[in-house]
Amino acid sequence: MMLVLDGRYEEAIALLRDYVRPGETAPTRMVQALAFALQEAGRRDEAAALLRDQRAGSLDNPLLATLERRIAEGEGIRPPFEDPAGGIADVLLGLAQALQDQNLGERSLVLARFATFVRPELDEAWFLIARLALDRDQPQLAVEALSRIRADSPWAWRARLLEADALVEAGRKEEAVRLLRRMADEDPSRIEALVALGDLFRRDEDYVRAEKAYREAISRLREVTPRHWRLFYVHGITLERTGRWPEAEKAFLRALELQPDQPFVLNYLGYSWVDQGLNLERAKEMLHRAVELRPNDGFIVDSLGWAYYRLGDYDRAVEYLERAVELEPGDPVINDHLGDAYWRVGRLREARFQWRRALTLEPEDRELVGQIERKLRSGLEDTDPRRG
Numbered sequence: 001m002m003l004v005l006d007g008r009y010e011e012a013i014a015l016l017r018d019y020v021r022p023g024e025t026a027p028t029r030m031v032q033a034l035a036f037a038l039q040e041a042g043r044r045d046e047a048a049a050l051l052r053d054q055r056a057g058s059l060d061n062p063l064l065a066t067l068e069r070r071i072a073e074g075e076g077i078r079p080p081f082e083d084p085a086g087g088i089a090d091v092l093l094g095l096a097q098a099l100q101d102q103n104l105g106e107r108s109l110v111l112a113r114f115a116t117f118v119r120p121e122l123d124e125a126w127f128l129i130a131r132l133a134l135d136r137d138q139p140q141l142a143v144e145a146l147s148r149i150r151a152d153s154p155w156a157w158r159a160r161l162l163e164a165d166a167l168v169e170a171g172r173k174e175e176a177v178r179l180l181r182r183m184a185d186e187d188p189s190r191i192e193a194l195v196a197l198g199d200l201f202r203r204d205e206d207y208v209r210a211e212k213a214y215r216e217a218i219s220r221l222r223e224v225t226p227r228h229w230r231l232f233y234v235h236g237i238t239l240e241r242t243g244r245w246p247e248a249e250k251a252f253l254r255a256l257e258l259q260p261d262q263p264f265v266l267n268y269l270g271y272s273w274v275d276q277g278l279n280l281e282r283a284k285e286m287l288h289r290a291v292e293l294r295p296n297d298g299f300i301v302d303s304l305g306w307a308y309y310r311l312g313d314y315d316r317a318v319e320y321l322e323r324a325v326e327l328e329p330g331d332p333v334i335n336d337h338l339g340d341a342y343w344r345v346g347r348l349r350e351a352r353f354q355w356r357r358a359l360t361l362e363p364e365d366r367e368l369v370g371q372i373e374r375k376l377r378s379g380l381e382d383t384d385p386r387r388g
Contacts, residue, residue, distance in 0.1 A: 089119035211238035298327030
């Protein structure tokens, strides 16, 4: 950076190229310094190519997005800092970010605060303070830090999204809803506020409003890319929860087109098929793949065990369901599934033990509670589970 500030741009470019390589994500400050040096050396095309390359690996980085836009529109960009105080603040911020990456949040917060003392307009430091405050269950501190970020800052949009999270954590949910709705209306080309709104409603199990938000977000997509798999996945969840299975199935399949090996989508769709007695062989294959990708995820292992149960292979069902209970011993549904499998292989006493255990875990689903109580009284009916 000293070479850049001294106007020795070609020397700075040669040095920074060793750290900012094509196809590799580099620290944002180094990218900004190199882009500025290229601009000042009259090599704007190279600066634009550099920013495009770095943006491809950091699509959510607001500073890189702003730099790329300014270069493309023929506007000038500035270096990361232009005086000694800015340099000190930049070093402090870099150290704070490194400590955050090492899960040393308290030390990171101290350094980020020092950075803002030295350079109060350093928006990225205020954003980091807000994130650390939320991690420490201090939503009001997060809101206060975010209020220091300038409205015209590259960090302003992400700061408002984070503010919505902070408002929810502070028990001010309706304010968060209004904020996200304003953001969605302000810029019809962006989907982040609608996705955040959908996530907020989905966490509250308000699936009707969540589905509407996700559907509006999908309608705004000019181009669907693999990174949009999650939007189709969560939209599918809300469609399934509101009783619109054919549409939900299409959404899950679309998500898999975008990310064929996404374990959560494989699991959700595979389990849904198994639970409805549909496409059982294909569901089993999908769930095997999901388990390969996440072998220590008890819910995914449970899905595969339940697929074997529905296929009538009770010995294999027991094998996977026992493993699932080991991984998630506190889940009532998994314990209930294992009880059913034990019953089918003649281990009746163990079956009743698992059902009783499932009840002690206080399942929220009252229908499940009733089913377990009936099984404890009468056992499982002598019917083939493959018939649904």
